[in-house]
Amino acid sequence: MKNLPLMIGITLRIGVLIAFCIVFMGGIIYLYQHGTDVVVLHTFQNNNQYNTIPAILTAFLQYSPMGWIQCGTLILVLTQWVRVILTAWLFYQNKETILFILSLFIGIALIYSLLYIPL
Amino acid sequence: MTIIYFTLFIFIISFFAGLVGAITGLGGGIVLIPALVLLFHVDIHYAMGASLISVMATSSGAAIYYLKCGYTNIRIGMFLETGAVIGAMAGAILVSMLSTSFIAILFGAVLFISAYLTSRRKEDIELYKTSHPWAIYLKLDSQYHGDMRENKYRVQHAPWALLIMTISGALSGLLGIGSGALKVLAMDQVMKIPYKVSAATSNFIIGITAAVSAGVYLANGYINPPVIFPVLIGVMLGATGGAFILEKAHSRYLRMFFSLAIFIIGMEILYKGLTGKL
Numbered sequence: 001m002k003n004l005p006l007m008i009g010i011t012l013r014i015g016v017l018i019a020f021c022i023v024f025m026g027g028i029i030y031l032y033q034h035g036t037d038v039v040v041l042h043t044f045q046n047n048n049q050y051n052t053i054p055a056i057l058t059a060f061l062q063y064s065p066m067g068w069i070q071c072g073t074l075i076l077v078l079t080q081w082v083r084v085i086l087t088a089w090l091f092y093q094n095k096e097t098i099l100f101i102l103s104l105f106i107g108i109a110l111i112y113s114l115l116y117i118p119l
Numbered sequence: 120m121t122i123i124y125f126t127l128f129i130f131i132i133s134f135f136a137g138l139v140g141a142i143t144g145l146g147g148g149i150v151l152i153p154a155l156v157l158l159f160h161v162d163i164h165y166a167m168g169a170s171l172i173s174v175m176a177t178s179s180g181a182a183i184y185y186l187k188c189g190y191t192n193i194r195i196g197m198f199l200e201t202g203a204v205i206g207a208m209a210g211a212i213l214v215s216m217l218s219t220s221f222i223a224i225l226f227g228a229v230l231f232i233s234a235y236l237t238s239r240r241k242e243d244i245e246l247y248k249t250s251h252p253w254a255i256y257l258k259l260d261s262q263y264h265g266d267m268r269e270n271k272y273r274v275q276h277a278p279w280a281l282l283i284m285t286i287s288g289a290l291s292g293l294l295g296i297g298s299g300a301l302k303v304l305a306m307d308q309v310m311k312i313p314y315k316v317s318a319a320t321s322n323f324i325i326g327i328t329a330a331v332s333a334g335v336y337l338a339n340g341y342i343n344p345p346v347i348f349p350v351l352i353g354v355m356l357g358a359t360g361g362a363f364i365l366e367k368a369h370s371r372y373l374r375m376f377f378s379l380a381i382f383i384i385g386m387e388i389l390y391k392g393l394t395g396k397l
Contacts, residue, residue, distance in 0.1 A: 005193065009183030012326075016179045020355055027126075027348035035123035039345075044162040046340040069344035072351070073333070076175045080330035083179075087197055098257060099194060102201045106327065109204045113334030118215065 004090045008083055015079025019072040026068025033065065053114065081110045122345065129159065129349035137177065137357025139377060142364055147173055147354050148296030149233055152226065153384045157391070161346060163219055167295025168341035171329050173354035174297040178326030180358060188264075190319035195259050195274065195312070199305065200324040202281040203288030207328045210292025211335035217293075223392025226294055230385030233300045238378035246272075247311060253277040263316050272313055280305040292332040295341075297325045 050056055050070040059067020088103035132154045133147070140147035148170040155166035185191045214222070250260050254274035262271040287301035299321050306317035336342055 005186045005191070006183075009186040012179035012182050016176055016355070019176065020352070023348055023351050026344070027352065030345070030348065031123055031126060034345075035121065037122050039120050039122055039125045041125075041165055041343065041346060042160050042162060044164045044340075050344065051337050051340050051342065066344040069348050070342065073172050073337070073342055073347060076172060076179070077330045077333050079179055080175060080326050084327060087193060090193070091197075096194075096258070099197055103197050106197070106200055106204050106331075109208060109331055110327075110334070113208065113211075113331050114337075116212075116335050116338045118338050 004086060004093075008086045011082055011086065012079055015075060015082065019075040019079070022075065023069050023072030026065040026072065030065035030069065077110070077114065081107060084110060125159070126345070126349045129155070129346070130353040132158070133173070133350045133353025134357035134360075137173070137354035137359075138361040138364070139357075140177065140354070141181070141358040141361025147177060147358070148294070149230060149381055150384070151350065151354070152295060153230075153388050155346070155350075157384075157387060163222060164214075164339075164341045165343045165346045167214075167222075168336045168343060169295075169346045169350040171291075171295040171333055171336055172342065172347055173350055174291075174295075174329040175326045175333065176351060176355050177358045178297070178322055178329065180355065181322050181362070182326070184362075185319035185322055188319070190263050190315045191323045192259070192261050192312070192316055192320045193323065194257060194261075195306065195310070195316075196320045196324045198257055198259065198277070199280060199284040199302070199320075200327055202285035203291070203302070203324065203328045204331050206285040206288025206290075207292040207331040208288075208335070210289040210294075211332035212292075214293055214336075214341075215339050220392045220395055222294065223388050225290075227385045227389030227392060229290060229294060229296070229298075230381050230388065234378040234382040234385060236300045236304060237374050237381075247275060248273070250274050251277045261316075263313060270313065272311070272316065275311045276309045280309045283309060288328050288331075291325075291328045292335070295332070295336070297329060299325050 050059055050066055056067055056070045056074055060071040084103055084107045088100055088107060091100035091103055133151060136147040136151040139150055151170045152166045155161040156163050250273040254260055254277055259274040260272065262269045283301060283305035287298040290301065291298040302321040303317045306312045306320060307314055
């Protein structure tokens with residue numbers, strides 16, 4: 001895999017475009033369904049049910065517009081994770097052990113963050 | 120206000136945030152969060168969540184350009200990112216325990232610092248003959264192509280840079296911003312790396328830092344779809360437009376104007392935070 005940095009760049013672009021499209025589509029449907037509702041975003045209420053990965057995937061598969069928007073954000077996070085893993089792979093191929101381990105650590109931290117449950 | 124107007128206005132503001140962010144190199148979060156909170160009275164947590172997501176998007180979008188130019192130093196990036204990730208995780212977890220006033224005051228302080236850092240003239244880098252031992256061990260030194268030749272650079276003070284990056288990550292997690300200004304500072308001033316390389320490398324890792332905080336923000340309910348939608352679309356389109364303008368505009372004057380603007384915004388948000396009006 002000679003041009004891994006470029007591959008990383010292309011993966012990022014694709015991931016961002018996919019996320020953009022999914023968020024856009026979800027958003028348009030959301031506007032269509034709720035456009036005339038009144039905004040209630042002035043105080044923080046932790047009643048957003050789209051904040052775990054299983055919930056988001058379920059909502060996505062049910063064509064829920066909110067689910068689609070959240071799914072777009074998940075894809076963005078996933079794109080970063082792919083970036084880290086590809087970079088780790090690059091270091092592994094070049095036998096750069098410490099950088100490889102550091103990159104793996106970052107990858108694991110990302111996974112931990114996604115699986116995080118509030119205390 | 121109805122949702123459709125709200126979405127439209129947020130989209131326009133986000134577009135400008137993305138535009139300005141792309142031109143000045145200072146991330147959209149610095150402009151976006153105060154705009155959302157002060158102008159539209161969106162709760163600061165939702166604003167932070169939306170800003171974080173947009174940081175990931177713009178970082179990824181620009182990355183391919185910098186990678187192609189060959190300015191990005193992936194080694195330095197991942198080395199420093201280790202610290203940033205630790206900071207970001209800690210910062211993101213801490214947010215839920217902090218009051219809104221405290222966040223606002225911290226935000227104001229960061230705005231002032233960013234205004235100062237942006238308005239400074241970039242000095243030419245002195246050429247070093249030696250590198251920090253860590254830089255040698257991890258092969259962080261490199262060169263970049265500019266002015267028709269290969270310019271070599273040697274990395275200094277690696278541990279200090281790592282510390283600053285950890286703080287940068289913590290700020291990113293605490294405030295939902297990219298904290299690119301501090302990242303560039305760590306590379307540019309501490310490691311003595313050429314500015315172009317610093318900017319490109321910072322852009323490369325900023326998205327990763329944001330992603331680490333994003334998971335925690337998601338679990339805490341800060342990522343709210345009605346806010347995410349217009350912000351993400353607006354910032355991404357604005358950043359694309361900004362990249363076009365960047366070729367043509369005199370970015371130095373824009374940066375000065377921008378520094379002044381965020382200084383004023385900093386005053387406003389600091390005031391609101393201190394008087395508990397947030």
